[in-house]
Amino acid sequence: MDLFGSSTFKVLERGLTGAHLRQNSISQNIANLDTPNYTAKQVNFKHTLNDALNETKLKANRTNELHVDFSTAKLSTVVEANRSTTYNHNQNIDLEMAELAKNQIYYNAMIDRLNGRFTNLQTVIRGGK
Template identity: 65%
Template sequence: MDLFGSSSFKALEIGLQGAQIRQNAISQNIANVDTPNYKAKTVSFKHLLNEEVNKGSFEATRTNDKHFQFSSVAKGPIVQSNQNTMYNHNQNNVDIDREMAELAKNQIYYNALISRISGRFNSLQTVIRGGR
């Protein structure tokens, strides 16, 4: 019996890894807010969560052809730099207000994942103790 290899644990783990990569990108953007010619980076990793969910026994029923299918297109987190914008006189495109908002959003996302994992471990601990 594989307690920690279930699709939900794997999806939570992938989510945490993605949040870490996003945290690193946001931190780099904030650190380079005044660096000439620096281009802000964004991270997309939700396709990884979809992939993990699709690998497991999770299936969705489409009741209408217009509903989205669960699918994945890429094999890893996508880190992109936006080369087409410029917010500052030094060719830098880091918007510190946006980055701080993204930082807060990522922290909330991370805390939600940690809370869910903690709940899973608490449930296992209750089972091990015999319901006490």
């Protein structure tokens, strides 16, 4: 029996990996605010969860054709250079700090969910006590 190989653990792992990559890119953007010709980086990791869902062959019941079909979304985490960004120190530090806060909230939510899964396993192991 594979306790940690369930689809939930894989999805949470991918979410945490994506949040980690985003944290790194945001911190690089903040560190290089005053660097001439620095190109800001963005991480698109929402598709990482789709990859994890596809790998685990999650079956989703679509009740409407407009709903997302999990079996067709096949994208991965992408770190992109945002070439349209010209840094203005006052504006961009606020933007980057806001993105950092959003990412921290996302990361904490993933950790809370992972802790919940481990608590459930612990309860089962203890026999419901």
